[in-house]
Amino acid sequence: MKSLRRFFSRLASFATRRTQDERLREEIDEHIALQTDENIRAGLPPVEARRQAMLKFGGVEAIKQEYRAARGLLFVENFVQDVRFALRSLRRTTGLTAFVVITLALGIGMTSGTFSMVDALVFRPYPVPHPSSVVTLASTTRDSSFDDFSYREYLDIRDKAKSYDGVVAQRRYGSGRLQRRTRDHAAY
């Protein structure tokens, strides 16, 4: 409960960190002023009084650091700072930035292009209900152990064969012959 409340208060002060810094600065100033007055009353010359007061207070910067660490969401603050720094550095070296961006873009583009091609051609199954029962028919003759069918043969197979749900022919470019693409539903 306590830590939850602390988190929300940190969140709130993260949003208002400028005024919070202001507040701490003012408090420190006031503290040192009061201590200086006290030292003057004790008989010290003003300059020495102020010096003593500051010595007693301790390292102002260290306190500010500690205060900041306890106040807001330090890691978010640091992250924002780092991002800003990175952007500044990139803007300073425009040429290098452009070169790196182009290199990365080309690299990512080429890999994803190759992959989507392979994906579409190899990994993706046929867009039919039972891709595993799609078969390719080939004929075997005395001259050749793997041959295509003629168009008439295709018509015969399509009309007479009972083992397949359907038969389609596909023209193989370059070969000028016909090939069967069939869907076999009579699971064997």
Added chain:
Amino acid sequence: MATKQKTDVLQGTLALMVLKTLDVLGSLHGYGIARRIEQISGGLLAVNQGTLYPVLLKLEQEGAIASEWGASENNRRARFYRLTREGRKQLQVETQDWEQTAAIIARFFEAKAEDLS
């Protein structure tokens, strides 16, 4: 690591001192709290006064104390801290804890060899 542990303990006790100071003296600014702690401890507590402010912030975040702007003795703007109801409860609990711990440690120091036989 040893130094870190030391400051942790110190921070804890410092928070308790702050709570007690505000309990006794009511609303007070940072400098007043620092002075009071210094007086009570008789200067034995060698802490930089600045370390008080992170502690005050932490206590405020936890809801044990609240703060608002006011005018200090020299008529400048100063942040005044006061104990909240929750802070008073926390002070009670922590005071008990502290007294218990101190009592246990004291008993260890008092114990003699013959007591154990």
